[in-house]
Amino acid sequence: MTADVAGRCLCFRTQRAARVLARRFDTVFRPFNLTNGQFSLLMSLYRPEAPTMSDVAPFLGMDRSTLTAALKPLERRDLLEVTVDKEDRRGRRLHLTAAGLALLERAYPVWKAEHDRLDAALVALDAAIDPDGLRIGVEALGRT
Amino acid sequence: MTADVAGRCLCFRTQRAARVLARRFDTVFRPFNLTNGQFSLLMSLYRPEAPTMSDVAPFLGMDRSTLTAALKPLERRDLLEVTVDKEDRRGRRLHLTAAGLALLERAYPVWKAEHDRLDAALVALDAAIDPDGLRIGVEALGRT
DNA sequence: GAGAATTAGTTTGATATCAACTCATTTCTA
């Protein structure tokens, strides 16, 4: 029973991988006072047209109420701005501010470098960590 | 810049997959008043010898302080018991109670059925969702 | 066009998550 769940459950394995990767990227983003999730959220606002919450929440795979909460610390820091949609006053447009964009541009190279390190680690581990077709190895995924 | 992160970042994709899968399994475990994480935690205690926190936290890929917190609601419900380790009084042994085991045994078939549904969905989507070797498709992974 | 149904977000209350700090115990070392 345990072996089934721990060894094969995609949910179990994904949660575990998510924790390990979150810590890893949280570490590299710490100088910017950003978490991996805040980085992803800000990045998802960098589009020609400011998206609404209904655009962004599914894009991040999260509940709308989670997004509502996640916006607040970033809004307090003036990294984004929330406005009422002109066309549909129920909707909220999420705008990346100049400060938000500037921060993203500083964080991006750091993300890129870390992701390259991660890729290299995964390639090295490829054979060992792909028992079930789930190519997320976690056991050896601590900081390289 | 955005395309890089959203399209290729293993961290982004894993967090997103983790959210979607967590909701999916939370839904099927709701009749047992368990979350996917609580199910996994209880399952990880089902061993011949009661493990310590230092055994379980890395097994779940989580910080020790997270585990401390996660134990509390389950302990309140008498699904597990925490005792001081005889050999090393710093350590804590995590024991699955009879009630905890009984609950796991009722929840297991539900987990199994859901996991089979998930597998089937993934097989069907295989070609479409494996652009980068990360076989976690999320876009179409809502409840089947 | 008025009332019903739908859609967009927010609030609340619970659990989850981590880093940094602290406390207790054990192990190491001079």
Added chain:
DNA sequence: TAGAAATGAGTTGATATCAAACTAATTCTC
């Protein structure tokens, strides 16, 4: 063996996460 270093957990404060219940605005229907 006494003091130092290392180890195992707990605490605190902040953010993350969701479901359920709620409010406001829009769309649908008769």
